[in-house]
Every structure is written in C-alpha cells, then in structure tokens.
Amino acid sequence: MAVIPVQLAGRSYEVLVDHGLLDDAANVGAAFLRKETVPIVADTNAKAHHGKRLEAALATAGHKATWFEVASGEASKSWQGLQELTDWLLAQGVERGDQVFALGGGVVGDLTGFACAILKRGCGFVQIPTTLLAQVDSSVGGKTAINTNAGKNLIGAFHQPALVLIDPATLDTLPDREMRAGYAEVIKYGILADREFFDWLAENGKKVVARDPGALVHAISTSVAAKARIVAEDERETSGARALLNLGHTFGHALEAETGFSDRLLHGEGVALGMVLAARYSARRGLISVEDAALVASAIEASGLPSEISQLGLYCDGSKLADHMLHDKKMDAGTLPFILLRGIGAAYLAKDVALDDVASFLDEQLQ
Numbered sequence: 001m002a003v004i005p006v007q008l009a010g011r012s013y014e015v016l017v018d019h020g021l022l023d024d025a026a027n028v029g030a031a032f033l034r035k036e037t038v039p040i041v042a043d044t045n046a047k048a049h050h051g052k053r054l055e056a057a058l059a060t061a062g063h064k065a066t067w068f069e070v071a072s073g074e075a076s077k078s079w080q081g082l083q084e085l086t087d088w089l090l091a092q093g094v095e096r097g098d099q100v101f102a103l104g105g106g107v108v109g110d111l112t113g114f115a116c117a118i119l120k121r122g123c124g125f126v127q128i129p130t131t132l133l134a135q136v137d138s139s140v141g142g143k144t145a146i147n148t149n150a151g152k153n154l155i156g157a158f159h160q161p162a163l164v165l166i167d168p169a170t171l172d173t174l175p176d177r178e179m180r181a182g183y184a185e186v187i188k189y190g191i192l193a194d195r196e197f198f199d200w201l202a203e204n205g206k207k208v209v210a211r212d213p214g215a216l217v218h219a220i221s222t223s224v225a226a227k228a229r230i231v232a233e234d235e236r237e238t239s240g241a242r243a244l245l246n247l248g249h250t251f252g253h254a255l256e257a258e259t260g261f262s263d264r265l266l267h268g269e270g271v272a273l274g275m276v277l278a279a280r281y282s283a284r285r286g287l288i289s290v291e292d293a294a295l296v297a298s299a300i301e302a303s304g305l306p307s308e309i310s311q312l313g314l315y316c317d318g319s320k321l322a323d324h325m326l327h328d329k330k331m332d333a334g335t336l337p338f339i340l341l342r343g344i345g346a347a348y349l350a351k352d353v354a355l356d357d358v359a360s361f362l363d364e365q366l367q
C-alpha cells in the first residue's frame, strides 16, 4: 500500500492507495469511526457499483451505513444540492467530531467537503474517491465548492479531509470517457512541473487509461505526491505555488461555462483543451517552441481527449470566453494571472497577460 502524507500544521492527513482498499475501509479508517452509524454521501453510480462493498466493510467492524444519494452530474454542485445535503446531515445529528464519508467523484467530494466545512462551523470528512480525476486531484488538498450562475466553484472553502482512501479497483466500473477526463489532470502534473513524469506518460499513458493496475498505481501515487507537496507549500493559494495546479483551468472553466456545465464538456476535457491553449499561448509569446506546444497537444490527443476548441462546435467569440474569465478566483486588482509554460515541466504564474490579447488569441483558435 502507498501512504502519501499531506503535511499541514495541525491538519495533516494520509492518502492511502491500494487495490482492494475499499474492502478494508473500516480497518484502515477505524480511528475515524466513533459511532455505530456512519453517514455516507454517495454519487448514484458510485453507490450502485461500490456501496455494498463499503457497507460490508463497515459491517465487519460493527458499523452500519446511512446513505445520502447525490444525482450524477455537475448540476449537483449547487445551492440546492448543498441545502438538501446539509439538511440531511443535521437530521442525522452529525456532530463536529464526526466524520462524514464521501464516496464518488469530484462532484460528491467538493459538495460534501463544503457541506462539512460549514456544518456547525466544521465537521470532519473522509474522501473515498471513485473516479480517476478524484483519485489524482479533487480528493486531496481541501478545495471544496459549489458552482453558481456566475461560474465554477465560486462559493466554497478550504477544508481538509481527515483521510483519503483510494482503491484503484473502483475504476473498473468507470466509463472510458471519465477515465480519459481524469487522465487530463494526471498529465497536468507532468506538464506543469515534472518532465520525467510527462515522458513516462508518453510511454505508459495508454496503460493508465486502460486501467493496467501497476501503471495506474504509479500514476495515482505520483500525482497525489505532487499535489501533496504543492498543497503543503501553499495550502490557501496565496504564494503562487498552488495556483500552478490551475494550469489549463482558466481556459477550461471558461469553456465549461460556455457549454453550460453540461455533459457536452467534462471538467477534465475542459482542462485538456485549456492546457493545449496555455501551451499554444506560451508559444505565441515566445516562451516555448511551437514544437513543444505541439508535443503537449499530441500527448493529449494520444489519450483520446479533445485538443481543439472546434471539436466543441462553439458559436462564440474570444471576448465572450474572456468575459467568463473575469469571474476567475485568481483575479487580482483587475489583472488575471495566467499559468504559462517556460518549458514542458516548467509552468509559472504570468502576471503580465492582457485579457484582450487572450481574446484575440482565442478568436484565432475558434476559426
């Protein structure tokens, strides 16, 4: 079993990665089970495929589950979703010292984490991520949020989980498109800070997406370790270090907003397109070669992810996308810092980017 610590003053926790770990959840999570009944918030599909296993694991230690089911899809990360969940947690009598379990992808993790951040001013939660994206990214680091009409993740809090249990075997039931979407956040770690990992993925990426157990555990552990390092350095995204994890997201979130946060574009797909755009924009500014930008695009295409905005059939102009970016949380005194590349594995925060230049770059890309 891989054990990856996330070291934060007073809030350190462990991320455990192992095939079959779900069946051992009550044992490895024993310290976090203080009552007979365990409240579990679960995505409909995650519960259908893996709920019984979690229930059986809890039963071995004398615990029983009580379930709150969250409808699959980004729309559940909403005020209404939050209200229904917090009402349920209150009805269950959840106390500050309790741990709420979150079983599912990033939608369930972000929603449950935020509900637990504000319930009685904060109770505990344990993440059991069941999508590749959630296993490599959203379950770790404590960013929790819901969306609003104005944009993505605009209402939220930093609230760290007490434990993260990753069982890569849960990915056996995940649709292929969701595997590819999660792979976008995997390759992100290579592009932003780890050329060696990027090159390893060039060789092994197809195995990761095909769920080869060894390749999967290596990709998940490397990704989580990278995220843990960055989060330990800059938990609340104040120094600029954590902002690098937003590589591709300024473009991606704008595309998600323009496609209505719908199945037309999954978060990971938006991030994939956004990373291609960030690489091309870096090349346009002479920061990286055109060849390196093409290498980023071909690494993304090779996994079956979209790499051209035209694939979305969008009928809008660059300034419309740039308008969505005005809601980006990195916005600072009228300037939007962008994560650009000085090389593959060498992302940095550029504070000299003009949004109208980005808009005209996007107009070229939309043709």
Ligand SMILES: NC(=O)c1ccc[n+]([C@@H]2O[C@H](COP(=O)([O-])OP(=O)(O)OC[C@H]3O[C@@H](n4cnc5c(N)ncnc54)[C@H](O)[C@@H]3O)[C@@H](O)[C@H]2O)c1
Pocket: 043, 044, 045, 046, 049, 072, 073, 074, 077, 104, 105, 106, 107, 108, 110, 130, 131, 132, 133, 134, 137, 138, 139, 140, 141, 142, 143, 144, 153, 170, 171, 172, 173, 174, 175, 178, 181, 182, 267, 268
């Ligand atoms: N907090 C963070 O740091 C962070 C990081 C990255 C992304 N996110 C957020 O995460 C969300 C995306 O997460 P996601 O990609 O996991 O999407 P998701 O939670 O919507 O799950 C994707 C789909 O997979 C299904 N599913 C989940 N587990 C399954 C399983 N084991 N078998 C079969 N189906 C399963 C779900 O029902 C859903 O249809 C976005 O809202 C994004 O903003 C947050």
Ligand SMILES: O=C(O)C(=O)C[C@@H](O)[C@H](O)[C@H](O)COP(=O)(O)O
Pocket: 137, 141, 143, 152, 153, 185, 242, 243, 245, 246, 249, 329
């Ligand atoms: O953990 C982080 O920090 C990230 O930026 C990870 C991203 O993959 C994730 O999508 C995050 O939710 C985006 O953050 P936001 O602050 O732009 O909402």
Ligand SMILES: [Zn+2]
Pocket: 137, 185, 249, 267, 271
């Ligand atoms: Zn993301």
